[in-house]
Amino acid sequence: MYLLHLLNFKEYFMKFAKDQQNRWYENKEKILVAVDCIIFGFDNQTLKLLVFKREIEPLKGLWSLIGSFVRPNENANQAVLRILKDLTGLENIFMEELRAYTDVNRDPGARCISIAQYALIRIDKENEELVNKHGAYWFSIDTLPKLVLDHDTMVQDALEKLRDKAQRTPIGFELLPKYFTIPQIQTLYEQIFQKEIDTRNFRKKLLSLNFLKKTDMKDKSSSKKGAYLYEFDYDKHHDQDFLIK
Amino acid sequence: MYLLHLLNFKEYFMKFAKDQQNRWYENKEKILVAVDCIIFGFDNQTLKLLVFKREIEPLKGLWSLIGSFVRPNENANQAVLRILKDLTGLENIFMEELRAYTDVNRDPGARCISIAQYALIRIDKENEELVNKHGAYWFSIDTLPKLVLDHDTMVQDALEKLRDKAQRTPIGFELLPKYFTIPQIQTLYEQIFQKEIDTRNFRKKLLSLNFLKKTDMKDKSSSKKGAYLYEFDYDKHHDQDFLIK
DNA sequence: TCAAAAGTGTTTCGGGTACACCCATGG
DNA sequence: CCATGGGTGTACCCGAAACACTTTTGA
Numbered sequence A, B: 001m002y003l004l005h006l007l008n009f010k011e012y013f014m015k016f017a018k019d020q021q022n023r024w025y026e027n028k029e030k031i032l033v034a035v036d037c038i039i040f041g042f043d044n045q046t047l048k049l050l051v052f053k054r055e056i057e058p059l060k061g062l063w064s065l066i067g068s069f070v071r072p073n074e075n076a077n078q079a080v081l082r083i084l085k086d087l088t089g090l091e092n093i094f095m096e097e098l099r100a101y102t103d104v105n106r107d108p109g110a111r112c113i114s115i116a117q118y119a120l121i122r123i124d125k126e127n128e129e130l131v132n133k134h135g136a137y138w139f140s141i142d143t144l145p146k147l148v149l150d151h152d153t154m155v156q157d158a159l160e161k162l163r164d165k166a167q168r169t170p171i172g173f174e175l176l177p178k179y180f181t182i183p184q185i186q187t188l189y190e191q192i193f194q195k196e197i198d199t200r201n202f203r204k205k206l207l208s209l210n211f212l213k214k215t216d217m218k219d220k221s222s223s224k225k226g227a228y229l230y231e232f233d234y235d236k237h238h239d240q241d242f243l244i245k
Numbered sequence C: 001t002c003a004a005a006a007g008t009g010t011t012t013c014g015g016g017t018a019c020a021c022c023c024a025t026g027g
Numbered sequence D: 001c002c003a004t005g006g007g008t009g010t011a012c013c014c015g016a017a018a019c020a021c022t023t024t025t026g027a
Helices: A002-006 A009-025 A076-088 A125-133 A151-168 A171-175 A182-193 A199-208 B002-006 B009-025 B076-088 B125-133 B151-168 B171-175 B182-193 B199-208
Strands: A030-042 A047-053 A066-069 A094-101 A112-122 A136-140 A212-219 A227-232 B030-042 B047-053 B066-069 B094-101 B112-122 B136-140 B212-219 B227-232
Touching: A030 A076, A030 A094, A030 A151, A030 A171, A047 A066, A047 A182, A066 A076, A076 A094, A076 A112, A076 A125, A094 A151, A094 B094, A112 A151, A112 A171, A125 A136, A151 A171, A151 A182, A171 A182, A182 A199, A182 A227, B030 B076, B030 B094, B030 B151, B030 B171, B047 B066, B047 B182, B066 B076, B076 B094, B076 B112, B076 B125, B094 B151, B112 B151, B112 B171, B125 B136, B151 B171, B151 B182, B171 B182, B182 B199, B182 B227
Parallel strands: A030 A112, B030 B112
Antiparallel strands: A030 A047, A030 A066, A030 B030, A047 A136, A094 A112, A212 A227, B030 B047, B030 B066, B047 B136, B094 B112, B212 B227
């Protein structure tokens, strides 16, 4: 039987599938499959979540995550990227699966499972306008409105995963502009973990990881002295340990 | 608009859904949704995976994970528990979602997404016989056969997740009998991480966590001196840190 | 000149790791 | 009596955490 593994699997499969696929796949109930996006953003002040205000019935006026049904010719990942592109104009956004929400009655309108995904983007003027045009708004994560269905749970789960991930990998950089200051990163981490971090220890640890390139530019937008701008040095980051608590 | 949140949501929804659900849900393609189970087991020697040998066409003779389509009246979790119950007779099995596999062509027989879940069970004679009756067999994880579709990927992903999880939470106990010895746990961890662990450090760390209750029984099945049997003390385990590398 | 944020070093403490020998027992 | 696996203690090292003052500059 091990020989079979060497055969062209797809060909072999199709040979039988044509005759027999009804036996295997028949009478199996298909289900609506959606993706919902937990989109985090950072405006150099607070961590925010992008939510969508429904302006048509049903559920007019309620807040909701942005989602879509998965189409026949795309996988879940592609569905999310499609949404993000439409909504923000951005491509190459960091995103990762959170988990699937499959309860039978989670959506009273129809049996529908959702594969929730979270994404991280930088908030800037261009995408903020575009986003507003689509009826979406940024909410600070500590003043979120009630969301429809199980979307509140999704957001909480996503926050937990984000914290977990941020501790072990330099995830924050997806949320920062190309050039950023150390105090900016620190604010971001303080927002993610919702607690204050010691300046000296944070800076020491961060710089010791050796993946920040210092520039000779300064950002004076938040102090008179000005803070040096850094950029992420992708060459030097090789998934080393990155424990920041 | 905030007042709306206080209304009975489901009632409100249904009022519109009846008229309008076609507008929202119509023409949305439904998809087959399966669960696949990555079932790990431990027989006090090696970490094993339960795989299923297809004895009917299509794919006769090929090895595969155990799976099933999700039925209209169950969520993914319930589907997995149903499979595990049928297959092993066991209930209350530890299981957790791995992730969803949604590529358009992952299953050449039909568009079908799979929500992969991994589970941990102890292997004993009773469930081993039952399992064999269903055409399923335990394979040591370092001598796995080639599996169909994307199941190899699922197994690798599950192993990674298992390792990650085992490092930060005392997960191994799902895989051990009620009473077990310290050398047994160590073997389990050596299997999971595929490397040798220092006896003294392991024992020291494990006991310092204070959730093992020593009994006065000894297991002499693997040495003349015999090793003390312990049991898991659920009261004392409060999700403390549990870093074992 | 002063307010406000940026930037910098040292000490302490705990946990991780490395490492080698004695113990108990059945055959 | 000896082979086999069970069980124990110490020293070192490194990274995390705690902690306070100087620098710069625009207003």
